Amino acid sequence: MKKILNIIILENNNSLINSIEPIKNELNVTIVENKKTLFEHLSNNTFDLIILDSETSLTNVLTVLKDIKNDEKWSQTPVFVSHSESNLDQMKQLKVVGFSGILKKPISLKKLQTVFERLPIKKEITEDKIYDLSYLRMFSGGDKEFEAGIIKYYLENSNIVTTELQNEFDNKDFKKIVKIAHTFANQSYFFGYKSLYKNIQILEKEATSEKTKNVKRLILEITKQNNQLLTQLSKI
Amino acid sequence: MKILVCEDDVMLSKGIEFRLKKEGYEITCVENGKEAMEILEDNEFNLIITDMLMPYSNGLELIDFVRTKQKMDTPIIVLSRVGDSTTVVEAFKMGANDYVTKPFSPEELILRSKRLIS
Numbered sequence: 001m002k003k004i005l006n007i008i009i010l011e012n013n014n015s016l017i018n019s020i021e022p023i024k025n026e027l028n029v030t031i032v033e034n035k036k037t038l039f040e041h042l043s044n045n046t047f048d049l050i051i052l053d054s055e056t057s058l059t060n061v062l063t064v065l066k067d068i069k070n071d072e073k074w075s076q077t078p079v080f081v082s083h084s085e086s087n088l089d090q091m092k093q094l095k096v097v098g099f100s101g102i103l104k105k106p107i108s109l110k111k112l113q114t115v116f117e118r119l120p121i122k123k124e125i126t127e128d129k130i131y132d133l134s135y136l137r138m139f140s141g142g143d144k145e146f147e148a149g150i151i152k153y154y155l156e157n158s159n160i161v162t163t164e165l166q167n168e169f170d171n172k173d174f175k176k177i178v179k180i181a182h183t184f185a186n187q188s189y190f191f192g193y194k195s196l197y198k199n200i201q202i203l204e205k206e207a208t209s210e211k212t213k214n215v216k217r218l219i220l221e222i223t224k225q226n227n228q229l230l231t232q233l234s235k236i
Numbered sequence: 237m238k239i240l241v242c243e244d245d246v247m248l249s250k251g252i253e254f255r256l257k258k259e260g261y262e263i264t265c266v267e268n269g270k271e272a273m274e275i276l277e278d279n280e281f282n283l284i285i286t287d288m289l290m291p292y293s294n295g296l297e298l299i300d301f302v303r304t305k306q307k308m309d310t311p312i313i314v315l316s317r318v319g320d321s322t323t324v325v326e327a328f329k330m331g332a333n334d335y336v337t338k339p340f341s342p343e344e345l346i347l348r349s350k351r352l353i354s
Binding site: 135136139140141143146149150152154159179182183186187189190 | 244247289291339341342343
């Protein structure tokens with residue numbers, strides 16, 4: 001399920017909120033006009049991003065930023081500063097205190113979306129679970145030790161398989177690719193990553209027909225997908 | 237009751253071994269038809285479960301060995317892949333008793349195994 005980003009903005013004009021309007025359904029935005037209200041909200045809520053508008057006065061922004069960074073409860077929350085004029089000295093001061101980046105006005109929707117995409121929380125959103133262990137559990141009958149053994153085997157060996165696929169492609173040995181893909185498809189099925197399983201099946205078919213371009217593309221895609229799967233499986 | 241499992245995919249082989257052992261069967265796993273033939277020279281089993289596509293000697297060669305050379309009537313279940321009906325038909329012609337299509341439910345394999353062993 002997609003998480004709605006929780007953002008707090010310190011500003012006393014409507015420049016930021018107007019920029020956000022087209023994507024407001026993806027955001028939970030809180031606007032505050034002064035430092036006191038900002039910290040009241042920070043104390044009672046968890047935010048994914050703080051935006052400080054420097055038009056409220058740089059001195060004020062610097063003080064607020066220092067106070068944010070000095071409190072461990074929200075010191076890790078990314079803080080962006082919006083401003084109209086580039087001033088190197090000001091930027092240096094903000095950098096020393098520890099801001100995450102600048103949003104230069106006028107702030108476009110594209111700029112904001114780029115910032116959101118880079119947030120740690122956004123990365124977590126895109127890393128939805130890609131595996132499904134139902135099939136493995138059908139075999140294990142709930143035996144965790146067996147499941148762990150199968151996962152460990154896959155973690156240790158599947159990278160070898162993708163390397164073999166690439167090596168056999170370099171050797172133009174399509175028969176071996178067919179054989180490797182045949183076994184690899186069954187192995188990947190244990191983890192319910194349907195797209196990976198489907199791609200391996202297609203690879204087996206395309207390698208049988210010696211379709212070089214497709215085989216090359218599929219091996220790259222399978223390797224990428226398998227690496228994603230391994231990353232997630234290693235966290236179980 | 238002894239079952240010989242001939243499957244070169246280690247993960248699937250481990251899965252089959254794990255589930256059939258839970259059912260009380262004694263399981264021997266080998267990774268290709270050649271190994272299976274060597275074991276069958278000196279051992280008897282109540283059931284053989286074999287993959288078709290394997291290195292060295294494939295499933296059809298194993299079935300031929302069991303039925304023609306060894307003249308054994310040990311039940312054989314073939315593990316086939318989706319859409320490989322030609323191989324399944326060939327396996328039946330050579331004497332296989334049943335087949336399951338990969339990926340299969342372990343329950344299905346257990347039921348088919350029990351039916352053939354009894």
